[in-house]
Amino acid sequence: MSGLRAPLTFEILSRSAKSNARLGRATTRHGSFDTPAFMPVGTRGTVKGILPHLVAQTGAQILLNNTYHMLLRPGSELVQRMGGVHRFMNWSGPILTDSGGYQAYSLADTNAVDDDGVTFKSIVDGSMVRLTPERAMEVQNQLGADIIMAFDDCPPAAEADTRPPGSEEDDQPRGHDDPRPRRAIARDKGKRGYDHAKRLEIANERTVRWLERCKAAHAQSDHQSLFGIVQGGTDLSRRSWSAERICNIDLPGYAIGGVAVGESSADIATVVRHTAPLMPDSKPRYLMGVGYERDLLAAVLAGVDMFDCVLPTRNGRNANAFTRTRQIRLRNAKYAEDANPIEPGCDCPSCDPRRYGWSTSDPDPLPGHFSRSYIRHLFMVGEMLGPILVSLHNLRHFQRFMLDVRATIRTDDWTDLIARWPVAAPGLAPGALSGTAAV
Amino acid sequence: MSGLRAPLTFEILSRSAKSNARLGRATTRHGSFDTPAFMPVGTRGTVKGILPHLVAQTGAQILLNNTYHMLLRPGSELVQRMGGVHRFMNWSGPILTDSGGYQAYSLADTNAVDDDGVTFKSIVDGSMVRLTPERAMEVQNQLGADIIMAFDDCPPAAEADTRPPGSEEDDQPRGHDDPRPRRAIARDKGKRGYDHAKRLEIANERTVRWLERCKAAHAQSDHQSLFGIVQGGTDLSRRSWSAERICNIDLPGYAIGGVAVGESSADIATVVRHTAPLMPDSKPRYLMGVGYERDLLAAVLAGVDMFDCVLPTRNGRNANAFTRTRQIRLRNAKYAEDANPIEPGCDCPSCDPRRYGWSTSDPDPLPGHFSRSYIRHLFMVGEMLGPILVSLHNLRHFQRFMLDVRATIRTDDWTDLIARWPVAAPGLAPGALSGTAAV
Numbered sequence: 001m002s003g004l005r006a007p008l009t010f011e012i013l014s015r016s017a018k019s020n021a022r023l024g025r026a027t028t029r030h031g032s033f034d035t036p037a038f039m040p041v042g043t044r045g046t047v048k049g050i051l052p053h054l055v056a057q058t059g060a061q062i063l064l065n066n067t068y069h070m071l072l073r074p075g076s077e078l079v080q081r082m083g084g085v086h087r088f089m090n091w092s093g094p095i096l097t098d099s100g101g102y103q104a105y106s107l108a109d110t111n112a113v114d115d116d117g118v119t120f121k122s123i124v125d126g127s128m129v130r131l132t133p134e135r136a137m138e139v140q141n142q143l144g145a146d147i148i149m150a151f152d153d154c155p156p157a158a159e160a161d162t163r164p165p166g167s168e169e170d171d172q173p174r175g176h177d178d179p180r181p182r183r184a185i186a187r188d189k190g191k192r193g194y195d196h197a198k199r200l201e202i203a204n205e206r207t208v209r210w211l212e213r214c215k216a217a218h219a220q221s222d223h224q225s226l227f228g229i230v231q232g233g234t235d236l237s238r239r240s241w242s243a244e245r246i247c248n249i250d251l252p253g254y255a256i257g258g259v260a261v262g263e264s265s266a267d268i269a270t271v272v273r274h275t276a277p278l279m280p281d282s283k284p285r286y287l288m289g290v291g292y293e294r295d296l297l298a299a300v301l302a303g304v305d306m307f308d309c310v311l312p313t314r315n316g317r318n319a320n321a322f323t324r325t326r327q328i329r330l331r332n333a334k335y336a337e338d339a340n341p342i343e344p345g346c347d348c349p350s351c352d353p354r355r356y357g358w359s360t361s362d363p364d365p366l367p368g369h370f371s372r373s374y375i376r377h378l379f380m381v382g383e384m385l386g387p388i389l390v391s392l393h394n395l396r397h398f399q400r401f402m403l404d405v406r407a408t409i410r411t412d413d414w415t416d417l418i419a420r421w422p423v424a425a426p427g428l429a430p431g432a433l434s435g436t437a438a439v
Numbered sequence: 440m441s442g443l444r445a446p447l448t449f450e451i452l453s454r455s456a457k458s459n460a461r462l463g464r465a466t467t468r469h470g471s472f473d474t475p476a477f478m479p480v481g482t483r484g485t486v487k488g489i490l491p492h493l494v495a496q497t498g499a500q501i502l503l504n505n506t507y508h509m510l511l512r513p514g515s516e517l518v519q520r521m522g523g524v525h526r527f528m529n530w531s532g533p534i535l536t537d538s539g540g541y542q543a544y545s546l547a548d549t550n551a552v553d554d555d556g557v558t559f560k561s562i563v564d565g566s567m568v569r570l571t572p573e574r575a576m577e578v579q580n581q582l583g584a585d586i587i588m589a590f591d592d593c594p595p596a597a598e599a600d601t602r603p604p605g606s607e608e609d610d611q612p613r614g615h616d617d618p619r620p621r622r623a624i625a626r627d628k629g630k631r632g633y634d635h636a637k638r639l640e641i642a643n644e645r646t647v648r649w650l651e652r653c654k655a656a657h658a659q660s661d662h663q664s665l666f667g668i669v670q671g672g673t674d675l676s677r678r679s680w681s682a683e684r685i686c687n688i689d690l691p692g693y694a695i696g697g698v699a700v701g702e703s704s705a706d707i708a709t710v711v712r713h714t715a716p717l718m719p720d721s722k723p724r725y726l727m728g729v730g731y732e733r734d735l736l737a738a739v740l741a742g743v744d745m746f747d748c749v750l751p752t753r754n755g756r757n758a759n760a761f762t763r764t765r766q767i768r769l770r771n772a773k774y775a776e777d778a779n780p781i782e783p784g785c786d787c788p789s790c791d792p793r794r795y796g797w798s799t800s801d802p803d804p805l806p807g808h809f810s811r812s813y814i815r816h817l818f819m820v821g822e823m824l825g826p827i828l829v830s831l832h833n834l835r836h837f838q839r840f841m842l843d844v845r846a847t848i849r850t851d852d853w854t855d856l857i858a859r860w861p862v863a864a865p866g867l868a869p870g871a872l873s874g875t876a877a878v
Binding site for chain 2: 030031044048050051055056073078083086087089091093336339353357358361365366367369373378387
């Protein structure tokens with residue numbers, strides 16, 4: 001690690017006896033966050049539709065911004081001149097930025113990866129943009145997040161047939177049929193002599209070389225923490241190879257990349273259970289772009305400390321609300337005259353605004369909550385308040401889940417957790433309570 | 440007035456010695472509001488993009504909902520079954536609904552006005568919808584607002600060449616070139632033998648007959664206050680004729696209609712200065728759909744007590760911010776690196792979030808305000824938070840202006856008010872400080 005003082009400290013406060021789960025606290029120059037932590041995604045410097053103090057009120061302690069999007073608009077130099085991303089977006093807590101590599105590969109229509117970096121066509125003005133390990137560090141140094149990610153080569157999964165749930169937050173609603181990862185695959189596979197296994201091997205080796213370059217380029221900065229990224233797809237031997245080499249480079253934290261690019265929950269869990277124990281015990285482990293409650297639980301039990309995902313806001317904008325048992329679609333006609341809150345008993349600002357001091361008169365004679373009927377109406381007529389209310393609910397849902405997960409690390413009563421969160425049950429797979437036994 | 444108990448009381452607390460302006464307080468079953476009052480518009484049961492407690496925090500004490508829109512979606516019967524519009528939208532303070540007549544005439548592509556009512560084609564499902572005085576009362580009774588408006592016949596102005604600034608809030612951004620009032624005119628003028636003066640005369644007479652029918656139909660409800668509407672276009676003799684007949688029907692309040700349908704500010708002021716003194720002194724006077732600061736000031740000086748307009752939110756959604764001196768367009772490139780708040784010194788949630796307790800950590804080291812640079816970025820990338828922040832600013836701008844106007848009614852120092860709000864100066868026209876002398 002570079003610099004004169006530690007920009008990140010990580011303390012493990014408690015360990016589960018039945019699993020590899022750990023309760024911790026990470027401290028940055030912009031404050032601390034409890035782990036395991038779920039980071040909402042603020043792709044373009046805003047968690048879509050939600051005022052930053054409301055994001056904080058849902059319990060979020062750290063956010064993720066996407067470097068690719070901020071680089072294109074408004075530009076990282078501009079953000080730097082405006083005082084950095086914290087000041088720019090008015091979020092005073094910790095922020096993490098990704099490197100932009102995955103988006104450059106998966107979002108741009110035109111791109112080319114070589115041993116030195118990625119060249120892609122800007123979706124904003126059509127100009128060609130070049131990202132290398134050095135440039136990715138420069139851009140993230142300009143943005144000024146507390147944790148910055150190594151520039152890696154991350155090709156889509158070989159059998160990608162689902163949209164990654166969480167890697168970036170754009171305006172295009174999509175479900176499990178998003179074509180883009182497959183298009184990237186198809187483009188590559190259309191090339192003469194393309195060999196996906198070979199491509200993954202090259203990516204794996206490249207990612208190690210690029211991490212060395214990232215570390216060297218970042219060396220002059222002493223207020224941001226660079227995390228390395230373990231790659232290797234779903235091939236466990238490749239994961240072992242990558243974990244050994246990546247974690248041999250001394251850094252304040254490490255991530256598992258390339259498992260939210262189209263894999264099934266079962267594949268994610270298998271890779272994470274294999275890889276997490278190979279990463280340093282004393283440093284934070286971050287699983288990128290994951291995921292559903294079941295995925296989070298499986299990864300926490302395997303010893304992962306940090307997560308990010310767009311699911312709360314992307315699904316919120318599409319009227320899909322998370323509950324402890326399942327997702328509900330609030331556009332459904334059966335909610336047209338349903339006076340209940342999204343989820344009775346929920347403590348989010350939409351279901352229980354009084355808890356947040358939200359009222360329009362004093363005393364306020366109304367029940368206080370926003371009804372499913374009202375929220376459905378807002379979506380049916382295209383009113384912004386619908387996405388806002390369901391996003392707030394979903395953001396709080398994931399923070400409540402993580403709060404309960406953190407409490408359960410102390411009690412180790414995981415079946416009780418599942419009783420409260422049936423939706424996460426598949427994450428408690430047989431063997432899951434012994435991180436190493438699961439492999 | 441119908442019913443056993445008064446659903447509205449109106450007390451005049453202070454009068455300007457130099458003008459007809461009055462400071463008052465109106466009390467409904469859902470609480471009180473200070474007058475002169477500016478009502479934000481929540482067309483479809485939501486002030487676009489703004490959580491209701493935030494609307495209240497900007498200082499708004501009463502809202503307007505559009506009956507036309509609520510009738511089409513979600514339907515007034517549904518709102519009634521859900522407990523009425525206050526509970527439906529989670530606004531516990533006073534609410535006013537318009538009658539739907541103007542929108543039925545100006546928004547629907549197909550409509551026909553006859554002596555009994557208006558038939559129009561639903562923009563939602565293409566079905567034909569009929570509004571009569573009796574049906575307009577039934578619909579507003581179902582919605583359950585505190586103040587409901589008479590169903591009137593309100594044709595566009597003869598020379599309409601500007602979009603009315605404030606009659607309803609839809610999703611179509613528009614400027615001064617909106618074709619719809621002109622289209623309505625053109626449609627009518629295209630008819631054989633159309634005579635606009637004759638059309639206005641018929642509308643004027645119809646409005647009186649329809650008001651009698653509204654009052655009779657509303658008689659069974661004792662918790663809502665029906666206001667009559669004075670029509671007559673820009674013809675002052677027609678205004679006198681209408682005011683005499685409308686105000687001869689005993690009601691708890693009266694409105695000036697048909698002056699936000701395309702007239703210039705000068706025409707609005709002329710009509711209002713002529714008409715307001717003809718309306719009962721002891722009851723609230725409401726100028727519908729108005730307007731800019733200059734129009735509000737001119738009308739307050741003429742003795743008007745209530746206003747509604749979509750300008751704060753419609754312009755906010757289009758990155759147009761009101762300030763004390765002028766509107767600024769936040770998409771302008773000159774704001775790209777402007778670290779200032781929208782308006783330095785402003786106390787709105789966007790310019791001074793700390794005042795509202797908004798922070799993302801404690802203590803919060805950031806300056807707190809959202810910069811013009813950040814807001815411009817949000818608009819350039821199409822992020823919802825841009826419209827939210829500028830709408831909050833604009834909503835507060837109009838409430839701050841009204842607060843200052845109310846304070847000035849006590850001091851009568853109107854030139855000092857104008858020194859603080861140069862944007863309102865044209866409202867202080869020569870003669871404006873003597874309401875009757877201006878005619």
